[in-house]
Amino acid sequence: MWIFRIDEPRLGAIRIREWRRRARHTVGMLALLLGGTTLGLLLLDQSNTPFAKKSFTALWDGLNLVTTLGNFSELDEHQKVFMLLAMFATLLIGGFALSRLTGMLSGDDVMIYRENRAMEYKLEHLSNHVVVVGFHSLGELVAKHLREAEEAVLVLVADQTQADRAADRGYMVVLGLPGVFDDVLRHARLDRARALVVTTPDSNNNLAITLIAHRINASLAIAVPGENALRKDLLESAGATTVLIADELVANALVGKLAARVGTMK
Known part of the structure; x- marks a missing residue:
């Protein structure tokens, strides 16, 4: 892609x-x-x-x-x-x-220029899609599940390695360094998106991304992980509609599995 x-x-x-x-x-x-x-x-x-x-x-x-x-x-x-x-x-x-x-149009910079022009057209006509921020292990897994559910997925990253890996997996990608990530979000067509899933490991970045995305589209469904109850409250105040605390999910799953196991042994 x-x-x-x-x-x-x-x-x-x-x-x-x-x-x-x-x-x-x-x-x-x-x-x-x-x-x-x-x-x-x-x-x-x-x-x-x-x-x-x-x-x-x-x-x-x-x-x-x-x-x-x-x-x-x-x-x-x-x-x-x-x-x-x-x-x-x-x-x-x-x-x-x-x-x-001869040779003037075969350089990497020219290829990037052409690729950007093609992507501008794709982004301009993109709608009803799900935006995934980050492509670490969590982001890749989320994008995979969304694609299996036949959702149109757009990946936003601030790292060239993640961008290349996401593109190799067949996703449309918007790449921008942290200093210009506001522009990355603006190019993601959040005004026409179905949802936003934030998966980066930096909680402060997640909070900032949630704030900006909510400002761009106040009705956008935003899902983001949180470390604790305080961080969950902050994210919800910033506009997140779904905040999941990983430790609680793991604890609940473990206890549920254990309870089911004990129940079958009685």
Whole structure:
């Protein structure tokens, strides 16, 4: 899948613009060559052929030269000499184009630029999805269960390694460093999301993310883990709709399993 990077390298966009400028320059040179070749052949044509037909023939030969098709009409000696010069000019322009254009669009920065443009379109049309913040073991497990439930999942991370792993698993990813994570949340289309699940191990980050997400969409369902009762109260005050304390869940599960085991032994 694709990764949208908030801190997109500027060099990719610069390379794209420069490639386009060089491509326009090359096309302009070919157009000048075509025009010059057509005019030269027309002036060198001393036959009694009607002017319209001579013009068409000259244009036909010029196009065959520029496009390298090679299907030329009959040429006299003067026209052949002229065409030799035009062919040499064509080779020069072709070599110029190869040297100036080849390889410019294959760099990592250009690939990231293209990937970001594609992801912008995907994010713009994304709706009714579930956003998972973090892709540690918990976040990966949550995303896996959501996908098995046929939910559209968007993963938000602040780490390149997590972003790559999530993308390799087939998830759409928005990547941004902690200093720009506000922008990450804004790009997650929380205004059209079904729910948000916060899974990062940093409780302070979880609280800040909950506050921002609730501010963006006050009706958004937000699930987040909490360490204790105090932290649960803080998260609920920040806008969390579901706060789970891991120790309580484990304790309840253990006691429940034990009670069931003891009950069967009586």
